Amino acid sequence: MKSIFKILLLLIFLLSSNVFAKYNRIISLAPSATESLYELDIDKELVANTVYCSDGNFKKEKIGTVTEPNIEKIISLNPDLIIATKEGNYKTVIDKLIRLKLTVYVMEPYSNFEDICINFQQLADYLDKTDAAKEIINNVKNEISKLDDDAKNINKEKIFWEVGANPIFTVGKQSFVNEYNKFVNGINVFEDIDMRYPNISVESVIEKNPDIIMLVNMGDVSEQEIAKWNKYKNITAVKNNKIYLLEANDIFTPTPKRFLNGIKVLKNKLNNTAGD
Structure with a gap:
């Protein structure tokens, strides 16, 4: 009976931790990517970001600027995922990270609010946070529609x-x-x-x-x-x-x-x- 209880406690611990997370050491190369991770409640898996990124309640390592990240420091942090953006990061930097056999997810540019939602959902899908993103987007769209009605006056x-x-x-x-x-x-x-x-x-x-x-x-x-x-x-x-x-x-x-x-x-x- 005690052994079954211990197994149950272990399962509860594993399910409440990030052991089963798809990625456990994420580096963000842009403020928008960092903010997306916080909104998706993946901030604990974020180990480093740029000097322009907000850290919220957790102090993160800094790997330089959006346009000039420190590649050597990125490698030393042993990330299992790097999130970059076409909007802010240079293609040469992204290509170099890929050549170094690092896993890089690149977010597309944004031209409007719908693009923002699509990119956010795609990143969430990649990180196994599909339902969380859908809920966030629906709630935001509902609130924005009310603000849009107000603007007409x-x-x-x-x-x-x-x-x-x-x-x-x-x-x-x-x-x-x-x-x-x-x-x-x-x-x-x-x-x-x-x-x-x-x-x-x-x-x-x-x-x-x-x-x-x-x-x-x-x-x-x-x-x-x-x-x-x-x-x-x-x-x-x-x-x-x-x-x-x-x-x-x-x-x-x-x-x-x-x-x-x-x-x-x-x-x-x-x-x-x-x-x-």
């Missing part, structure tokens, strides 16, 4: 997105960030450019005369940009004090939950009467 405003300052880069038609606009009933002033992140001039922004300026705090975009744009008094966004500084993690992390969070952040910003 708001007057449309022209929005200029700045994601790079020197030189100026904005959001074009092919970026998933462009889709945020419809949930706040906005119009991206550069959505006619069939690129992800085109380089534009100050003069073109002045000509477009946006009602709102969204500055995404990443790289060289900081609070100093608010002062720079405030010099152009003829821009409607400047006249009405509608220049907003957004955190990159709130906007540029393409997972279902983070996209939903991005919509909420934008709505909160736009509900304020003054820019930050």
